[in-house]
Amino acid sequence: MSICFDKVASSYLFLEKALFGSSLQQMRCSHLSHIENSKKILLIGEGCGFFLRKLLEVNQEAMITVVEPSERMVKQAKSRVPDHDRQRVLFCKVPFEEFLPQVQFNAACTCFLWDCFEENQIMKLLPKVLDCLESGGVFINVDFTETRSSEGRKFKISHFLLLRMLYGFFRFTTGIESTRVTEIKPMAESNGFYVMDTRCHEKLPILSEVFRRKNFERCP
Numbered sequence: 001m002s003i004c005f006d007k008v009a010s011s012y013l014f015l016e017k018a019l020f021g022s023s024l025q026q027m028r029c030s031h032l033s034h035i036e037n038s039k040k041i042l043l044i045g046e047g048c049g050f051f052l053r054k055l056l057e058v059n060q061e062a063m064i065t066v067v068e069p070s071e072r073m074v075k076q077a078k079s080r081v082p083d084h085d086r087q088r089v090l091f092c093k094v095p096f097e098e099f100l101p102q103v104q105f106n107a108a109c110t111c112f113l114w115d116c117f118e119e120n121q122i123m124k125l126l127p128k129v130l131d132c133l134e135s136g137g138v139f140i141n142v143d144f145t146e147t148r149s150s151e152g153r154k155f156k157i158s159h160f161l162l163l164r165m166l167y168g169f170f171r172f173t174t175g176i177e178s179t180r181v182t183e184i185k186p187m188a189e190s191n192g193f194y195v196m197d198t199r200c201h202e203k204l205p206i207l208s209e210v211f212r213r214k215n216f217e218r219c220p
């Protein structure tokens, strides 16, 4: 079954605010300083464009490519782009699997994307992210986590239940088949990235990680 977020696009913002207040957006934006001077940025699975809007404010020069397959999500994201920024945002309405990059990017960002995929799918897609980045390029990933909590706190049963509820909802509404969040860090490391910075949300099981692409080619 293929994933389709069209059904949830119109209620996504309402649900996010109702369940998490401003926490998801805080985490999306917690590492923006790493890409405020990047000139070519790739956003994969950007959804309604909350992160895009903030990125356009913080970085006023970057050319931004958004890869997002959901027609309705793209419509919403486009509506969040101010008129004066239209020329520097390119929307590609395809799954990332089908995306054909025309340039090498300085930075790539994924927010709450990989939790929609099973480990074997991520193993195929993550190397493609690496291939889209130039040597030294930055990769920011923000997502839920099943294993990490902020320092000194244990991963709680309430976090476990929250994630199961979210998975139940998105399985029903979008057709995702994944049932748990896969840790990206080990896969990113084995694909030529190293970790530069990590932040956990104080109360919620959300992790923001910044990786940099090593300055050598990945082995075929």
Ligand SMILES: C[S@@+](CC[C@H](N)C(=O)[O-])C[C@H]1O[C@@H](n2cnc3c(N)ncnc32)[C@H](O)[C@@H]1O
Binding pocket: 003, 004, 005, 028, 044, 045, 046, 047, 048, 051, 067, 068, 069, 070, 073, 094, 095, 096, 097, 110, 111, 112, 113, 116
């Ligand atoms: C859980 S939503 C996250 C949206 C947004 N990034 C956020 O932070 O809220 C996952 C997004 O990934 C998109 N998506 C699903 N499959 C995808 C694929 N194969 N390639 C790129 N994006 C995809 C969905 O359409 C949806 O907008």
